[in-house]
Amino acid sequence: MFAAIGFTILLVMVFGGFAITGGHLGPVLEAIPHELIVIGGASVGSVVAGNSMLELKLLLGGFKSVFKGPKFNKEDYQNTIFLVGKLMRTLRTEGPVALESHVENPESSAFFAEYPKLLTDKTLVSLITDTLRLVVVSSGTLDPNAVEDVIDNTIKTHHSETSLPADILQNLSEALPAFGIVAAVLGVVKTMGSIDQPPPILGAMIGSALVGTFLGVLLAYGIVAPMANRCRAVIDSDAHIYQVIKQMIISSMQGHPLPLVIEAARSDIPEENKPEFAEIFDGMRGR
Numbered sequence: 248m249f250a251a252i253g254f255t256i257l258l259v260m261v262f263g264g265f266a267i268t269g270g271h272l273g274p275v276l277e278a279i280p281h282e283l284i285v286i287g288g289a290s291v292g293s294v295v296a297g298n299s300m301l302e303l304k305l306l307l308g309g310f311k312s313v314f315k316g317p318k319f320n321k322e323d324y325q326n327t328i329f330l331v332g333k334l335m336r337t338l339r340t341e342g343p344v345a346l347e348s349h350v351e352n353p354e355s356s357a358f359f360a361e362y363p364k365l366l367t368d369k370t371l372v373s374l375i376t377d378t379l380r381l382v383v384v385s386s387g388t389l390d391p392n393a394v395e396d397v398i399d400n401t402i403k404t405h406h407s408e409t410s411l412p413a414d415i416l417q418n419l420s421e422a423l424p425a426f427g428i429v430a431a432v433l434g435v436v437k438t439m440g441s442i443d444q445p446p447p448i449l450g451a452m453i454g455s456a457l458v459g460t461f462l463g464v465l466l467a468y469g470i471v472a473p474m475a476n477r478c479r480a481v482i483d484s485d486a487h488i489y490q491v492i493k494q495m496i497i498s499s500m501q502g503h504p505l506p507l508v509i510e511a512a513r514s515d516i517p518e519e520n521k522p523e524f525a526e527i528f529d530g531m532r533g534r
Contacts, residue, residue: 278455285430309412317484335499343383350376391500416475427463490515
């Protein structure tokens with residue numbers, strides 16, 4: 248929502264400011280479609296040439312995240328703490344065997360079934376089940392520090408992959424001014440081929456060529472770069488939930504009391520999504 252509002256303000260102020268100061272929008276608007284063919288085509292071609300199909304699919308998801316924002320909210324963080332808390336309590340009170348059915352078949356687990364939204368996130372479910380599967384296989388004798396290293400590597404790999412859309416957009420924003428220059432140069436070449444035309448016609452042709460430079464810079468710094476920043480911010484925000492899972496598992500394996508386990512998990516939650524300690528503590532005691 249804020250991204251759409253921001254881009255609307257940007258376009259209104261740029262073109263509105265130009266019109267208010269006496270500029271004529273007609274020639275600019277007439278030139279934009281032609282310049283966009285060159286700039287847009289070059290942009291699409293460079294992105295396709297420089298990325299795999301998987302990266303292109305991730306890029307589409309990145310575009311959606313810019314406008315939709317983070318997918319996890321306060322309730323999701325709270326439910327994640329409850330879910331992992333239940334699993335770790337089962338491990339502690341009933342042993343690894345009682346946990347096996349939940350981590351081997353999370354789709355049929357009564358614990359996971361309580362939180363259908365979390366169950367749809369394959370990365371979140373895999374992080375929980377793969378980690379706890381190690382605990383089950385080792386009969387609960389694993390070193391918590393070793394488990395933490397495994398979780399950190401998993402989160403790092405996932406974050407590196409999910410950050411690709413932001414990286415692609417950032418690279419594109421850096422290339423767009425050059426594509427704008429390419430469009431402008433081609434416009435100048437076209438103008439030089441019509442040098443025998445009257446000054447008004449030549450002036451219009453040169454102005455059209457300069458629109459290419461204008462578009463390249465506007466798209467780079469006004470549209471694509473902010474999209475890259477927003478995309479990266481959303482990715483970073485969503486990544487906090489995986490840190491919550493890590494803190495819950497490691498703190499529980501270390502034998503810390505429930506209040507410390509809860510606070511370890513809450514410490515990695517952004518302030519706008521951080522549940523109160525009391526509601527988490529009371530919720531876990533009642534489950």
